[in-house]
Amino acid sequence: MTEPLKSILAARDERVNLKMQLSRKGWPGLSLTLNVPGFPKSNQLLKTFFAYCLRDFRYKLKAYQIDIIDNEAIEMGDAAGDFFLVPFIPGVLRLQEIKHICEDFEQNHPLGRFIDADLNDQAGNTVSSGKSKLCFFCLERPAIECRRENAHEADELRAFMFPKIAGYNQQQLETSIVKKLSSLAQQAILYEVSLTPKPGLVDKLSNGSHTDMTYQTFIDSTAAISPWFGELIREGLAFRDKDLRKALPLIRNIGLRMEASMCEATCNINTQKGIIFLMGLSLFACGKLLSQSHRFNTDEFRRLIGTICQGLVKRELADSTGSLKSHGEKIFLKYGFGGARGEAENGFETVFRHGLAQLNSVDQLNEEALTKSFLAIASINNDTNILYRRGPQVLTTFQNLCKSALDNYNESNYAEVIDFCKNENISPGGSADLLAVTIFVRLVIRADERQEF
Numbered sequence: 176m177t178e179p180l181k182s183i184l185a186a187r188d189e190r191v192n193l194k195m196q197l198s199r200k201g202w203p204g205l206s207l208t209l210n211v212p213g214f215p216k217s218n219q220l221l222k223t224f225f226a227y228c229l230r231d232f233r234y235k236l237k238a239y240q241i242d243i244i245d246n247e248a249i250e251m252g253d254a255a256g257d258f259f260l261v262p263f264i265p266g267v268l269r270l271q272e273i274k275h276i277c278e279d280f281e282q283n284h285p286l287g288r289f290i291d292a293d294l295n296d297q298a299g300n301t302v303s304s305g306k307s308k309l310c311f312f313c314l315e316r317p318a319i320e321c322r323r324e325n326a327h328e329a330d331e332l333r334a335f336m337f338p339k340i341a342g343y344n345q346q347q348l349e350t351s352i353v354k355k356l357s358s359l360a361q362q363a364i365l366y367e368v369s370l371t372p373k374p375g376l377v378d379k380l381s382n383g384s385h386t387d388m389t390y391q392t393f394i395d396s397t398a399a400i401s402p403w404f405g406e407l408i409r410e411g412l413a414f415r416d417k418d419l420r421k422a423l424p425l426i427r428n429i430g431l432r433m434e435a436s437m438c439e440a441t442c443n444i445n446t447q448k449g450i451i452f453l454m455g456l457s458l459f460a461c462g463k464l465l466s467q468s469h470r471f472n473t474d475e476f477r478r479l480i481g482t483i484c485q486g487l488v489k490r491e492l493a494d495s496t497g498s499l500k501s502h503g504e505k506i507f508l509k510y511g512f513g514g515a516r517g518e519a520e521n522g523f524e525t526v527f528r529h530g531l532a533q534l535n536s537v538d539q540l541n542e543e544a545l546t547k548s549f550l551a552i553a554s555i556n557n558d559t560n561i562l563y564r565r566g567p568q569v570l571t572t573f574q575n576l577c578k579s580a581l582d583n584y585n586e587s588n589y590a591e592v593i594d595f596c597k598n599e600n601i602s603p604g605g606s607a608d609l610l611a612v613t614i615f616v617r618l619v620i621r622a623d624e625r626q627e628f
């Protein structure tokens with residue numbers, strides 16, 4: 176007998192032993208293993224797959240309220256592969272019903288044919304339902320027969336299994352990235368909207384300089400645009416073209432749908448067009464970045480955003496030939512400021528150099544930290560919302576007030592900024608959008624530090 180085979184048999188004996196130990200305590204047990212032909216029985220790919228399976232198996236057992244004794248659970252890897260065993264306290268469900276839950280788990284899992292979810296009774300004996308599983312490779316004969324007769328080469332079986340498992344692992348990873356980033360984007364937008372008080376902007380207690388929208392309008396539109404975040408991230412994860420400028424139409428395609436959802440939710444009030452553009456780019460770039468390296472890298476993120484938007488200001492503002500000029504085009508032609516497009520083309524310079532600097536030094540994203548970040552952005556940003564409504568002089572005064580409120584931060588200096596916006600009837604919406612992006616980036620950086628991607 177070969178060495179690997181000997182150690183596999185020894186490992187299998189040990190498993191029987193562990194089940195017997197449970198039975199001596201009067202407990203039935205549930206176990207999970209992978210059905211891996213050949214050697215070795217485990218590697219990094221299989222370990223990752225096993226961890227996903229185990230997570231799902233545990234949830235399945237909990238969902239059926241099977242009373243597993245978690246502190247007696249055994250999770251290990253040896254010559255026979257990855258292995259999980261947990262005793263449980265018999266409850267309302269009969270053992271045959273629990274066996275059925277195990278079979279159901281295997282059958283409903285997309286790669287369930289590679290998984291063995293087993294049950295043993297209080298005496299340590301395997302509980303069988305009497306059904307035989309089909310061989311996962313030929314799908315013609317019972318697995319047990321193919322195995323007994325060595326009907327298929329181990330190498331052939333492994334070459335069949337491993338790519339499927341790699342694909343599954345990748346899918347699971349992407350799903351968790353999508354969930355995490357979507358949740359951070361939503362969190363960032365809600366933090367910005369909820370920051371109270373804010374100068375000229377909608378917050379929890381005031382509509383600022385707006386007559387057509389309230390805090391609730393923002394909640395409505397945030398709820399309407401959030402379901403699209405995942406699609407933006409997935410576009411980024413899947414994007415393989417070397418020419419990043421080809422990404423912009425893909426992002427726009429989703430962005431336009433988000434605008435339609437926003438308009439539907441707000442009866443055509445433009446609450447979040449700016450943030451749809453900026454967050455759309457950010458989520459796409461995060462997806463692209465994490466598909467490359469599994470880590471978030473600030474410089475690379477900025478480079479991606481800048482490259483995706485390369486030439487945007489010239490193309491859409493300077494050289495625009497459209498007869499109906501947008502606010503952005505009019506402002507650009509008059510003052511030469513590129514607004515959100517310019518900020519994106521610069522790789523979010525205001526966000527990283529000014530907004531983020533205020534948040535990096537604090538542990539808690541409390542109201543004071545967020546307000547300071549807003550002031551740092553607003554004191555630099557040539558906010559096209561203010562320019563459009565009131566012109567460059569009012570903008571300069573506003574920027575200076577923000578700067579002194581930041582340099583000497585206290586309630587009365589901040590109140591001066593708020594009063595100024597009220598008297599001038601202005602709303603620095605562009606800076607508010609940049610604050611939301613700043614918060615998002617900061618949340619992503621922290622999640623990356625905790626290795627949550």
Ligand SMILES: [Zn+2]
Binds near residue numbers: 313315316326
């Ligand atoms: Zn077969």
